[in-house]
Amino acid sequence: MKFFLDTADLAEIEEAASWGALAGVTTNPSLYARIGGKLDDFHDHIKRICDIVDGPVSAESVAMTRDEIIADGRELARIADNVVVKVPTMVEGLAATKVLAAEGIPVNMTLCFTVPQAILAARAGARYISPFIGRFDDISEDGLTQLEQVVTAINNYDFGHDVEIIAASVRSANHVTQAALMGADIATVPFNVLKKCVEHPLTDRGLDAFLKDWEKVQNA
Ligand code: E4P
Numbered sequence: 001m002k003f004f005l006d007t008a009d010l011a012e013i014e015e016a017a018s019w020g021a022l023a024g025v026t027t028n029p030s031l032y033a034r035i036g037g038k039l040d041d042f043h044d045h046i047k048r049i050c051d052i053v054d055g056p057v058s059a060e061s062v063a064m065t066r067d068e069i070i071a072d073g074r075e076l077a078r079i080a081d082n083v084v085v086k087v088p089t090m091v092e093g094l095a096a097t098k099v100l101a102a103e104g105i106p107v108n109m110t111l112c113f114t115v116p117q118a119i120l121a122a123r124a125g126a127r128y129i130s131p132f133i134g135r136f137d138d139i140s141e142d143g144l145t146q147l148e149q150v151v152t153a154i155n156n157y158d159f160g161h162d163v164e165i166i167a168a169s170v171r172s173a174n175h176v177t178q179a180a181l182m183g184a185d186i187a188t189v190p191f192n193v194l195k196k197c198v199e200h201p202l203t204d205r206g207l208d209a210f211l212k213d214w215e216k217v218q219n220a
């Protein structure tokens with residue numbers, strides 16, 4: 001499974017890239033707003049992210065009609081070769097995905113919650129599909145089971161083009177563990193979750209013991 005970072009924060013992206021496991025980024029105007037960004041500057045910011053990341057950068061269109069999504073998608077795709085246009089799974093999004101995909105512009109269909117939505121996204125030509133885990137958990141439903149069903153269903157078919165599943169709305173290291181066990185191709189994770197994936201209390205305890213032993217050897 002590959003790791004994408006779900007952020008608009010350049011410092012987080014640079015730090016994760018330095019760890020050697022960053023395969024891509026997913027972002028949107030809300031994540032940019034969270035770090036003080038403005039919608040007017042979103043496309044310039046996507047360029048800044050694309051310059052750092054050696055991999056696909058999903059940038060979400062905020063448009064709601066097919067024509068607007070197509071126009072926005074074409075504009076986003078012109079920013080850099082590694083831009084993927086993130087489009088919501090809805091009727092207008094499917095119609096826009098069909099056109100963008102036919103033009104060779106990769107699309108990540110987001111806000112996907114069910115198997116039929118995922119299959120429709122793949123049929124429309126989506127290169128990536130993002131089933132959400134955490135938002136199911138937010139309404140006391142089982143997001144991991146939904147993800148598992150999407151992975152199984154998509155892997156049942158040949159859509160005539162590459163389709164990768166991005167486990168999205170990831171809130172914990174356990175979400176990452178389960179997504180990997182069920183064979184999701186990618187997990188897009190916030191930076192705090194990526195850090196949790198590196199850490200374990202027994203690793204910390206092992207390091208403490210190692211440092212104490214090393215001190216003893218030096219003082220002997
Ligand atoms: C990524 O593409 C999604 O927008 C993101 O993972 C959603 O996460 P959230 O449910 O925590 O907002």
